[in-house]
Amino acid sequence: MGVSENARLVLEKRYLIKDADGKAIESVDGMFQRVAGAIAASDLLHDKNADVERTKKTFYDMMTNLEFLPNSPTLMNAGRPLGQLSACFVLPVEDSMDEIFEAIKQAALIHKSGGGTGFSFSRLRQKGSTVNSTGGVASGPISFMKVFNMATEAVKQGGTRRGANMGILRVDHPDILEFIDCKSNNSEINNFNISVGLTEKFMNAVESGGDYELVDPHTRKVVQKLRARDVFERIVDAAWRNGEPGIIFLDRLNRDNIVPSQGEIESTNPCGEQPLLPYESCNLGSINLTKMLKEEDGVYSFDWKKLERTAKDAVHFLDNVIDANKYPLENIDRVTKQTRKIGLGVMGWADSLLRMGIPYNSQEAVALGEKVMKFITACGREESAALAVQRGAFPLFEESILPQDTPQRNGTISTIAPTGTLSIIAGCSSGVEPVFGYVFIRNIMDGTEMVEVNPILREELEKRGLYSEGLMRRIAKEGTIAHIEELPEDLRRVFVSAHDISPEDHIRMQAAFQRGTDNAVSKTVNFRHDATREEVAEVYSLAFHLGCKGVTIYRDGSRSEQVLNIGKVN
Ligand code: ADP
Known part of the structure; x- marks a missing residue:
């Protein structure tokens, strides 16, 4: 199998089955066999004569060729007693002591199994309002977020993942100003990403310079009015300071809510790419686009046939995951199976552009991104329709807003995940992000240094006889090749890194992929x-x-405590 040394280390540390002494008792190949077998077996639920061996081989090949990988919990837990396979959950937080602490318990169970949880705290009454049963005073959403955070810290997930949360508060909640600043010290509420839920009403008030109303969720009374622009500027200022909070556009999430009859979407999973209803979960998977290219006379382009086949097999895979999954709560089992959402996405987008010689920050790249993603979602829909013929549509199909002429097995098809670990395993750029840095220098234990070079850059430089260790050190130091004048202009134009790309171009790419995606796109805009x-x-x-x-x-x-540094020699 062609996984890198780095990938092998990650897999050994967190994914392979270990004995009581912590020694891996499974090979990388064994892991893929285990996962392929466990997921293919779901075919039998729908057809007792299904050719499971054939499906297993298809799934095994697509994973070992690094063409497609399911999200981490599926790799870790499929075919094992825990059996929890999803990355994304959203839990409701209702406005009572009982329900708040119930949500903490539920989150703990999910974290233990490797999943991440998202919550909206918008239903909790504002700080300082009265509590009927005790005559006391409510402490407000932010104080409870701290309790959620402590619980996450304590679970620490024996050997797998640390636990990740998303916390959302509507911009019209009375405690919004405290929320905006609640992470100004990054060591606080450290197991949460936070986002402000913006409404269209609010955005219009920002643009027109007007006021907007804060509403107590408990009494539903307007308690205050604020100037929308002031609040917007507070959000911008906090994000400028340290990246938090993010923003999400709630009305837009709900326009794409496929079953509005089931209530509103109030939250996403931890990295923001998966809006879900309370108790819904979703399993994700990503196609490695660098493996979907074909070469003719040194020129690369997409192999659309291969991409179609892979997208369809991936949808089959992800639909099977829903049935193979052991859910941490009965409610999650039930709600998830009503819409059967899956989230097929991509990784290796930036690397694919390098191969094709297209700069990430070009109109051509934006147009191609939209085309690729629309194509994947359309192929996925076709496969989901084919599965519906055999397995039935998802139970809420008839009350969904999807076109009713073709039953669908899955409520949503596509989502673009960050692929933080998956991209390391596959050895490609993550999600739809540009390449962050082309050269890194790592210190290894005995004091020697290892120069890590983006494989596509290395190949291109070697081909042109330009590769040298000195040049690599310079690129590592400067963090970008755009300013190295000795290098040919075409290389400097194509091999752009995250900081050579304007924030507007980051957003244009995100928007392009969003146009082809049912759920949302995980993306960080670098400034x-x-x-x-x-x-x-x-x-x-x-x-x-x-x-x-x-x-x-x-x-x-x-x-x-920034994770990735440009121009810094680690
Ligand atoms: P991976 O590459 O490991 O499959 P991603 O980086 O694509 O994961 O993240 C996808 C989703 O998985 C996140 O949005 C979040 O819901 C969940 N997730 C990621 N990291 C963690 C973690 N440490 N603990 C719990 N959930 C996580």
């Missing part, structure tokens, strides 16, 4: 350290007008 608050505000407006469902930004150097 240079010297970017201004106005630039951040402009990007938010652009995202709103281009139809994005949310925005996450990050200004370089704005957090002390």
Whole structure:
């Protein structure tokens, strides 16, 4: 199998079955056999004569060729006693002590199994309002978020994942100002990403310069009015300072809510790509686009036939995951199976553009991104319709807003995940993000250094006789090749990194993929350290007008414990 040394290390540490001493007792190949077998077996639920061996082989091949990978919990837990296979959950938080602590317990069970949880805290009454049963005073959503955070910290997930949460508060909640600043110290509420849920009413008030109303969720009374622009500027300022909060556009999430009869969508999963109803869960999977290219005389382009086949097999795979899954709560089992949402996405997009010689920040790349994603979703829909013929449509199909002429097995097909670990396993750029840095220098234990070079850049430089270790060190130091004048112009134009790309171009790419995606797109818009608050505000407006469902930004150097550094030799 062609996984890199890095990938092998990640897999050994967290994915392979281990004995009591923590030694892996499964090979990488064994893991893929286990997963392929467990997921293919779901075919038998619908057809007792199904050729499971054949399906297993299809799934095994597509994973070992690194063409498609399911989300981490599926790789970790399929075919094992725990059997929890989904990455994304949303839990309701209702306005009573009982229900708040019930949600904490439920989240703990999900974290233990490797899933991430999203919550809206918008139903909790505001800080300082009265509590009828005790005559006391409510402490408000932010104080409870801290309890959720502590519980997450304590679970720490024996050897797999650490636990991740999304916390959302509507912009019209009376405690919104406290929420906006609740992570100004990054060590607080550290197991949460937070986002403000923006309404269209609010955005219109920002644009017109008007006021908007804050409503107590408990009494439903208007308690205060604020100038929308002031609040918007507070959000921008906080995000400019350290990347939090993000924003999500609630009305837009609900326009794509396929079953409005079941209630509103109030939250997403931790990284924002998967809006869900309370108790819904979703399993994700990603196609490695670098494996969907064909080469003719050194020129690369998409192999649409292969992409179609892969998307269809992936939908078959993900639908099977829903049935193979062991859900942490009965309610989640029931609600998930009513809509049968799946989230097929992509990784390796930036690497594919490099191969094709198309700059990420070009109109051509934006148009192609939209085309690729629409194609994947359309192929997925075809497969979901074929599965519906054999297995039946999802139970709420008739009350859904989907066109009623072709029954569908799955309420949604596509989602673009960050692919944080999957992209390491597959050895490609993550999700639809641009390449962050082309060269990294790592210190290894005995004091020697290892130079890690993006494989496509290395190949291109070697082909042109330009590769040298000195040049690699320079690229690592400068963080970008755009300014290295000795390099040919065409290379500098194509091999752009996250910081060579303007924030507007980041958003244009996000919007392009959003147009082809049922759910949402995980994307971080990178700003240079010297970017201004106005630039951040402009990007938010652009995202709103281009139809994005949310925005996450990050200004370089704005957090002390930044994970990836440009120009810094680790
Ligand atoms: P992976 O590459 O490991 O499959 P992604 O980076 O694509 O995961 O993240 C997808 C989703 O998985 C996230 O939005 C979140 O819901 C969940 N997730 C990611 N990391 C964690 C974690 N450490 N703990 C719990 N859930 C997580």
